[in-house]
Amino acid sequence: MPLTFGQVFAPGDLPRGAPLSGKLADGSVLPLQVDVKATHADGSVRHAVISALLPKLAKGKQAGIALVKASAKGAEDTGKPDFDTGATVTVTLDGERYIASSDRLLKEQKPQFWLEGPVATEVQVAAPLRNARGEEHPHLAARFAIRAYPGAKRARVDIVVENNWAYEPSPRNFTYDVEIEVGGESVYRKKELTHLHHARWRTLAWTGAAPAVHLRHDSDYLIDSRALPNYDRTLLVPDGALARLAAKWEGPRSEPMGVGVASPAMPNTGGRNDIGLLPGWAAMYLLSMDARAKEVTLGTADRAGSWSAHYRDKRTGLPISLVDYPYMTLLGSPGDTRNPKTGKQEAFPRCPRDVCKTPYKADSAHQPGFAYLPYLVTGDYYYLEELQFWAMWNVFSTNPGYRKNIEGLLATHQVRGQAWSLRTLGEAAYITPDKHPLKQDFNAILKSNLAWYNATYSNNPSANGLGVIDNRQAVIYKSKTAVAPWQDDFFTQAVGHLVDLGFKDAQPLLKWKAKFPIARMVGEGACWVDAASYTITVRDSPVAPTYDSMAQAWKRTVGPELAALSCGGAEHAAATKRKPGDMGGYASTAMGFPSNLQPALAYAADVGGAAGKKAWERFMSRSVKPD
Known part of the structure; x- marks a missing residue:
């Protein structure tokens, strides 16, 4: 039985060139094919795609496989891979048929190899759809990834249909009939599918039984x-x-041009499962490894292609890069997009509303982390590109001048948008394969952003003493005198995640940011039960400097009468209409403000010394927690 999966390794766990084998419960050794994709700074393996041929298992039977560093016999060569799968995409648009055939493309092109070895070899080909006269459709294209397992005498066929060329004139939605065949059998068919502009969809099939x-x-x-x-x-x-999560995975939302269990309108306000370092459905999968949660997590990552956030460079065949087009944008006037080096405008062709309507709205402030975990555990190239598309969209969706064009600064987003954009950018820089052309681009953009934050805050003697982001995108509440601490907490946890991923330039920023959540919990003159309030006042007026102490901020936030009461005592609880030790802010839910504070405080406690430890212990002693 063929099996391929992605595996991440901690630094040093799998040194460069070290052999890797699978050890079964009965002590027998399973030969593995290891395609190394990314490495750590010390040269050890960071991420690899691993393939094996499993022994037959009875239905419902479980078998454990331990990955061990062992000089075992390598996977045997099981023959020449067969890529002739007969995979075709047929689209009928305005009465005309357009076709793409994997067999034909393999004869016409030199394929790209994603996996290559004795167990599994995966090749990739792509081209625009063509009509009977051989004319290419200007917008619609197909991409095939064929993974052949010669020892199992079968292949997996990954088919992606795209409408996402970045600079093709007259972008628009297309409504067509589509049929996909593999090995002469129909594996997907849909009448009147509306393919949204700058979007893509995916289906998987096998030759033989999956x-x-x-x-x-x-x-x-x-x-x-x-x-x-x-x-x-x-x-x-x-x-x-x-079971409730699995029940949501049905109907149009699970089909091509659906969005899975994600909210179709990201900018909608309110707490929801989408928001976090991982979306709720992915966290459920990570902690349970349940097959139902996996189906929803991978499926929603498949459907992340439905948002109009996918811009592919026809010249390179890759997700478009800010390094190649530093003045591209979705905002600003045409003059803002003129590249002085080339003299050309880099604005994308206009997409008129009447032909580009979409039921979905993307933004950075509420954006789920769709594809990072799916790519980690599967090694599927589709998920890698989803991660890259979203990381770059977050960067180029702002005005080129405000983001300093090629630097791709994220500081003009809402604070929560800065948080999730940093998360996705950091993950793309971390996990993109070493040899991938976009690896250095993501690292350069991340480096520019961390340099800006460090210069503005952590390495700036004039920065505020609270450890709070206080630029014009942050201090927007109460007549521009207050911030949303929960948004700031999103930012802190994103920076902590970057530190975990090994980005050293994020370390001073985390140390500076740690001050804000810690001071809200144990700072002199502050009251920890109000640490997760909706807003905190940080200055006297829109032009006044930011306070340097939490005592000032807290007193101005709650008023002198509440500030005079004993923190967490009976009088304070009565005045706030809460139980003693109740932090409020929907404290009993996993999407409440204290839950948003928790990961930020956890990262802060790692670098906050004795005060950080005390803050964490106090937080964990609260009386109301999510069930």
Whole structure:
């Protein structure tokens, strides 16, 4: 039975060139094919795609595989891979048929290799759809990734249909009939599918039976590698919650041009499952490794292609890069997009509203982390590109002048938008394969952003003493005198995540940011039960300097009468209409303000010394917590 999966490794765990084998429960050794994709600074493996041929398992039977560094016999050569799958995409648009054939493209092109070895070889080809006269459709294209397992005499076919060339004139939605065939059999068919502009959709098929196997990664190791946030592994995800999640995965939302379980309008206000370092459905999968949660997590990452946030460079065939087009943007006047070096405008062709209507709205402030975890655990190239598309969209969606064009500064986003954009950018820089052309681009943009934040805050003697982001995008509440601490907490946890991923330039920023959540919990003159309030006043007027002490901020926020009461005492509880030790802000829910504070405070406690430890202990002693 063929099996391929992605695996992340902690620094030093798998040295460069070290052999890797699978050890089964009975002590037998399973040969593995290891395609190394990314490495750590010390040269050890960071991420690899691993393939194997499993022994037959009885239905419902489980088998453990331990990855061990062992000089075992390598995977045997099982023959020449067969890529002739007969995969075709046929689109009928305005009465005319357009076709793409994987077999034909393999004869016409030199394919790109994603996996290559004795167990599995995956090749990739792509081209615009063509009509009977051989004319290419200007917008619609197909991409095929064919993964052949000669030892299993079958292949997986990954088909992606795209409408996302960045600079093709007259972009628009297209409504067409589509059929996908593999091996002469129809595997997907849809009448009147509306393919949104700058979007894409995906389907998977097999020649022969698809392997009926569910792989459960070691959640502890994934988290201990620091590639993923340190979620509380003592939590058990209830079966009822998993069943309710699975029940949402049905109907149009699970089909091409649906958006899975994500909110279709990202800018909508209010707490929801989408928001966090990982979206709620992905966190449920990480902690449970349940097959239902995996289907929803991978499926929603598939459907992340439905948003009009996908801009592919026809010249390179890759997601478009700010390094190549430093003045591209979705905002600003045409003059803002003129590249002085080339004299050309880099604005994207206009997409008229009447032909570009979409039921979905993307933004950075509420954007789920769609594809990072799916790519980590599968190694599928589709998820890698989803991560790259979103990371670059967050950067180029702002005005070129405000973001300092090629530097791609994120500081003009809302604070929460800065947080999730940094998260996605950092993950793309961390996990993009070493040899991928965009690796250095993501690293350069991330480096520019961290340099800006460090110069503005952590390395700036004139920066505020609270450790709070206080630029014009932050101090927007109460007549521009207050910030939203929960948005600032999103930013702190994103910076902490970057530190975990090994970006050293994020360390001074985290140390500076740690001051704000810690001071709200244990700072002199502050009251910890109000640490997760909706807003905190940080200055006297829109032109006044930011306070340097939490005592000033807290007193101005709650008023002198409440500030005079004993923090957390009976009088304070009565005045705030809460139980003693109740932090308020929907404290009993996983999406409440204290829950937003928790990961920020956890990262702050790591670098905050004795005060950080005290703040964490006090937070964990609160009386009202999510169930």
